[in-house]
Amino acid sequence: MNQQISRFVSKAVAKLRYDFWDAPRGRGRSPGKDLWDDQFRSGSWNGLGVAGEVAHYAILAAYAPYLHPSPDILDVGCGQGELVKHLKLRGFNSYLGIDLSSEAVQQAAASHACEKIHFVSANLDSWTTEQTFDLIIFNESLYYSREPAATLERYATYLRAPAEGGLLISMCEYGNHEIIWRQIEKKYSPVFSTRVENENAQAWNIKGFKTTGPRGCAQGSPMASS
């Protein structure tokens, strides 16, 4: 009983600390690998292919070629790989998805077996790589980082030739997303940006960023040169 009370108290203190100290400072938090694994195993995230969700995936994929015509893509917090379906329609050179949940990664790999598509189970806060990419995507995942803005800056160093690639971020209008956007936009200006709202009043902001060059200056349309 005492143990239960002390667990309850420490959970409540952690929640208060997050709500009143960390969240206003633009920090994120992740529920932990076990919980994500349970949710993916029980199918809680199987509904991402429904019509109400399709627009934000489709816009992310449609934006991709405006940052690079044939990118090597890193998708951070890729889940079951729903976005790959949409990215395939636009074309890419290679795709690597990383996710904390090994269950999500197994499901993603089973659905998208292909020599240019790979998935790895890793914590985005500690994962490092020698590889470089043309396009790095955080789709509903950046707010699970402890320090989202600093994490984004660290991942930006994995861009191969920053002038020719970029970052794509989608965040649901939830929690401290506005504070996180403000912190990101202190460092980078969006070169394009869209808000999507579905029939349940769930809304996403989707923004593309170049990390070098004139701020706010988008590359020309990839369609124009084809």
Ligand SMILES: C[S@@+](CC[C@H](N)C(=O)[O-])C[C@H]1O[C@@H](n2cnc3c(N)ncnc32)[C@H](O)[C@@H]1O
């Ligand atoms: C809301 S889901 C989005 C999944 C996917 N990007 C999509 O939109 O289909 C958030 C994802 O972030 C992953 N995640 C949460 N914390 C993480 C962390 N610290 N490192 C890597 N992935 C994490 C979860 O396992 C989950 O797959």
